[in-house]
Amino acid sequence: MATNKKDLFNQKENLLANFANAISHPARVAILKEIAKQESCICGEIVSVLPLAQSTVSQHLKELLKAGLITGSIDGAKSCYCINWKTFELFEKQFSEFFAKTNTNNPKCC
């Protein structure tokens, strides 16, 4: 009964929702923070900082990659992740563009 209805919404709505979804879990916010702090980050460092199993962290990293918020590269046996600032700029732009233009601060009610 719960079939996916996301296709029935327009592209802009889905784009914003997808970006938001990527940071909708504190673990992923924490991962981004850790990567941003160091400018780049080895997977193992992220795992050691988070209170989650290695496989779980790997799963979260995969989601951030899918959303384009980070990039990853193999460095020998290790994996290195960086923030993809380009995508973040797009995210922030979508976010502020969407809400700023209608913020009249003049509600009729509520």
Add this chain to the structure above:
Amino acid sequence: MATNKKDLFNQKENLLANFANAISHPARVAILKEIAKQESCICGEIVSVLPLAQSTVSQHLKELLKAGLITGSIDGAKSCYCINWKTFELFEKQFSEFFAKTNTNNPKCC
């Protein structure tokens, strides 16, 4: 096995994740857009604009209320919803504060 680990992250991370979660579905983005466009909005109007059942829209509205992104008031038999701009300002602040301060655009790798 999948017990909730969200409490193990700090308050700021959870706050941002919760806001993001509220707009992580295109239906909720569409609802916010509709409310913002009219400055205020009767529930029935939102339902008639979205490709979802009334009960489903009501559920999404409840989530937006929970996150504090909208306010609601009863107007006779109808319900009126407005954007809670105060919360949105906080959301936007958390978002940009969090990422802007570390955006050096100078990645070591990737």
Add this chain to the structure above:
DNA sequence: AATTTTTATCGTATATTTACGATATACTAT
């Protein structure tokens, strides 16, 4: 008073997410 309208909630089915351990694979060090 009876009917209709409006909306929230309940019950429920299905889909997705989150989490972990186990394992596979590829690199590194001995």
Add this chain to the structure above:
DNA sequence: ATAGTATATCGTAAATATACGATAAAAATT
């Protein structure tokens, strides 16, 4: 070559999210 490290993926269990119809409750209309 062998053993150890690092990490992605697989399988799976549990939790949460999404969607709908049915129903309840309150207001509006007839």
